[in-house]
Amino acid sequence: MNSDIGDDRRQQLGGATGESRGAPTELRGAAVVLRPTTEADTPTLDRIVREPEVAAWWSVPDDYHDMLAILVDHEVIGAIQFSEETDPEFRHATIDIFLTAGRHGKGLGTDAVRTLAHWLIHERGHHRLTIDPAAANTAAVHSYRKVGFKPVGIMRAYGRDYRTGGWTDGLLMDLLADELT
Template sequence: MELRPRLVSGEVTVRPGRPEEVAPLREILGEPSVARWWGEPAPAAELAVDLAGEGGAVLLVVEVAGEVAGGIQYDEEQDPQYRHAGIDIFLGGRVQGRGVGTTAVRLLARFLCGPREHHRLTIDPAAANGRAIRCYEKVGFRPVGILRRYERGPDGTFHDGLLMDLLREDLRPDPATT
């Protein structure tokens, strides 16, 4: 079964990345609006492994109108009793606030709930990241609870996270196709 799909909706494409896209992805991860939530960019070698699909998570490129705009990744729990997938996404400042994140998350969620046959997806934004939370809610994710002192931020202190999940039947349709 395909692990690294090519998914398209309008001008947004989610697709496997290429080695030469490690540098642009690291640049995006280093932008203040991204680094605020993600911290320092991963080393190029680590990002290259994830981009090649050889790490624990599958990292895909988010492309807008033919240009690298960010990355979206998923990981899968394969234990049949707990089988589900988790998603993470980062987008460069030039495409933030334009619906690109909602489209990319919806595309990946449809893939994970469809061909990958997951019944539940999770995502865990920083509790203070209202923009990300609204994006995920538009796709159908619902808050589960606060993860207290969940992650260490770039400032060195721990910050709360929000655990959200989506059941297959909660996945909202793409307004562009309805």
């Protein structure tokens, strides 16, 4: 795995605290490749995030510059993102992901999450990762469990349902480094 990127791209991918995330140029999983998104990816990602099966859980982002494109056989099939808490007392990282509906249920999301989780733990030194799907998104919860994430608790009225404007519950899940499958 190569984790060196240029200073311009590193600035674009700065973490929540404004520090560089040291985003990878490319990560290879069993079936997926993760790489920083480009402007050329925007139309495809916009189309994917607007698919009814994806839009049920995701709103359309303002841009995709802080995400990694998920590719299978050179085709962009979704995006995955991470953020890092760098305070030494609370250091951890979070992950979020979406895939085109036509690729759901094939293990590709699991592969992408596992690939990024491996990098965050082994290359970035995180001992704990979190992910927070909608509590009703049973397919996502099942996928994350396969990577080793465990439910921690329900976050009530956590996220906006972009279709109805109402609030939905989220499921906080976490993964400790030694639990990664």
